[in-house]
Amino acid sequence: MIELPLWLVPTAPIVLVLALCIPHLRPYVRALVPLAPLPALLVALADPFPVPIRIDFLLLGTDLAVTETAAPFLVFTALLWGVAGWQLMRLLADDPAQNRATLCFLFAMAGNLGLLIAQDMAAFYTFFAMMSLASWGLVLHGGGVAQTFAGRVYIVFAIAGEIALFAGLAMGAFAMGDLRLSAMTGDAVPVIATVLVSTGFLIKLGAVPLHIWLPLAHAAAPAPASAVLSGAMLKAGLFGLISVLPLGQTALPEIAVAFAAMALAGLALAPMLGLVQGDPKAVLAYSSIGQMSLILLGLSAALAAPEIWPLIAPALVLLAANHAFAKAALFLGVPAVWSVERGGLRIVVLAVLALPALVLSGMPGTSGWLAKDALKAALGAAPEGWAIWLGAAFFVASLGTALLMMRALFLLATAAYKPEIARDVAWPWLAMTSLVIFGLGVVNIAPDAPKAFSVAYLLPLATAGVLTALGGVILHYAGLRIEPAAPGELLGMVRNVSQPKPVLSPVPAKRGHPLVSRRPATALLRPEHGGLAVLSIAVALALVMALMPATAPVAPSSPTAEYAQ
């Protein structure tokens, strides 16, 4: 294979950005967008990895390298950006602001690919900021009320994350006297620096309660942009956490507890909040929150018990890659569904779309099942106290995902036909769907050997099916209908900014009456989002505190006792 220099990875999209400034070149640039991540894919698949390079005059001295950890991330990130770019160019072919969107897309791509190979803090932080800020443009692109609101929430969280990251990195670099990113895992790094840096990444990962921006942004952005936001950029948060936490080296019990609490809150909240959404993309976004919570659970276990990290790491990467492909396929499928009228063809499209949905729900035999099982097996080696509620957590996760998938597919089945969308947006989606099936073969991780099939594996899916059927029957015979919640959760309490109305699926409005009558808009605290969120977080926290293993409650001998002797 040809030896590609590493600097080409972030430079390829940036060269296209520069070319975009020349009006005559714009059609060619748009045609080349899907190929911009190609260098990244090639360096990630090269064997052996390309030689690390150091560019001394750049920033504070830039180090680029493909590491063992980064390679799988680089593979799925590059594939996702390529396919999503393909669909974005088709979707926005007649959009008057397509150049702006292309520019933001390319900058975000350069940032996302670059941060995976950056070895020093300045370069990493540069790429991370490039990705976060450029995505703002993708979220805002549509220009409607929903986009304005989502953009405002997104940028507040993004800037807060950037600043936390800056403060943490600056402290870590000073404490270690070292500008390499790996220095953040050192013993001398103050805890506050680790907490700050982690906060920056947890915002990107969408960990509850730092997730509020996520469903808004994913629902507001054009579908292919949501695909990379969810499939690739959330994983940048995971990659960041893996890079800066002393995983496998030092136990950080306090941070582990905090992570576990956030993870459990996310697992519980994601389906609850997601099911009341009326926008299929918002539902998919909540499912991402659930999946990322599962990943966070793995990280928290590794922080509590460093010795099991070698088992957990491949499982997390597998889970991340699986989610990346499946969720991207689902998001890319949304415009494909919109482009066909309700009827025969739409059923076919939905049937194909059910494939990644099943993979994501962990249907036995699929890669999603393998990934979840690998994590479950790795967590089996966790300390005593964990085992009790791990089973429950996994069941809730699978059940929640399955329910959300059904909700999303239902909403898509009833979604309005959008004749303005060309049908050829389906091609990138089909390509991504085939990647769901074959893509994990490219990502070089050996999953555990397929296990013997057991009926127990089907339990969450079956439960979800039964619950959905039951719910449908009850709704039908009681004459009730589901009234979607307004986007924004806790922010639904704030009334002085114009907020988007809930997206209503075009079900005839008079088919039933809502279970909870809507309060007037002046009501400050509305139970269907704010209260629910606060309550669930509190419950999850209490749950963790009650169930955490009694680590060291050996009563310390008080100093007064010594004096008494």
Add this chain to the structure above:
Amino acid sequence: MSEFLPIAILMTSLGVAPIILMMPEHASRLRTTVNLAAASLKLALVVWLTFVVVQGGSPDLRFTVAPGLDLHLKADALSVLFLALSAILWLITTIYAIGYLENGVDRSRFFGFFTLCVASTVGIAMAGNLFTFLIFFELLTLATWPLVVHRGTAEAHRAGRIYLAYTLGGGLALTFGTIWLYALAGDVTFTPRGVLGDLPQTDSIALIAIFVLLIAGVGVKAALVPLHGWLPLSMVAPAPVSALLHAVAVVKAGAFGIMRIVYDVFGVETVQELGLSTPLALLAAITIIWGSVCALRQDDLKKRLAYSTVSQVSYITLGVALVSPLAAIGGLTHLIHQGIMKITLFLAAGNFAEAQGVKTVSAMNGMGRLMPVSMVAFTIGALGMIGVPPLAGFLSKWYLGAGGLQAGQPAVIALLAGSSLMNAAYFLPILYRAWFLDPPEPAPVRRKLGWMLVIPPALTAALIVAAGLFANAPFSPLGWTRFIVSLEYL
């Protein structure tokens, strides 16, 4: 030969200013030629001087005015930092000003005082002792006043009066401080690590009083709160004047004065022993926050930028006041970084006002589509101010943060975080309006901009990117400040 470089550099502006002032108004081609030739010549000479200083040379010229009172011109590494900034930005601003005032009135007066203004900054940069510094500092005050009131409106005259009241008051404090110090210590030659530390048996109360007088004197120009009131008012001046005022001339002269007083008159150790570094750092911190808070409340674009200057220039003061080499690198390099970022913002803002008549933030809708080049430049400047990497502002913040930790003041990190947050809060809404909202229909075009107005902000924006991206290169602002700081803190 190189011994005469300081006087040659000074003459490229000080000697040219009277010539331009005496030119007839209609001789615009001749005036333009002289202007550009002088600015280019000065840039070339500064490049030469840089190489002389790198090789360890330090051209030094003394003229005795009266016994014990010398006019002393000396070029050291710190001078070169400020000289390079003023030479590059003077050339760019001159090009812009020529385009901006193409059909204006009183252009000979304008360019004459414009040149005199730059001559004063050159003198300030190369002043070898406090007396010379004082002379050029006062010359700067007087040379700037005709530029502030150039438009001749009632508002301009009011701003000019307030400007004079503040700066002449500051000048008085500086003069008293200088006289007192000369009475105590004789001729105060600027020397790395200070000259007062070796002074036997000095009364520390007197030294503290002198320090307060000197800092108050230069602090007016550096717009330290509560001495900043004149700066937001003087934005009534034409755009190139605002740009020069905020990036190179007046404000920077104040910041540079603080550097000279702390580093080369007192010396950081003496300042610390006198217990003056923490109050100065605190004052800088208050200025940083207060400037940002005020900027948030402005709808007038230039006023918002002016308050942003109040805040950002105090980064330099903060870097000087935190007794730590890393903070010093951050502060010194911000002298350059803030200069190129703020000049970009002001030149772009001038273009918005000239071409579209847009002077307020709320009228910025769709500006990205109407004036893409100027708006890209503005965007780069604004992102740099927020501290987004890889732009220049990020490096200043990075080093200031590390310097705060080095000085045992972790609160600096919180200060920088808060400042970045507020910078984002007052710059990002502008970018949002410009790039994501539609322009008003029909778009009113007041004036088609020539290349002389469009190229300068694009050029300075490119400098912002280059200064950040190639920070580790030998002649980047960062590389040069590392060199200076190694002299001060060895």
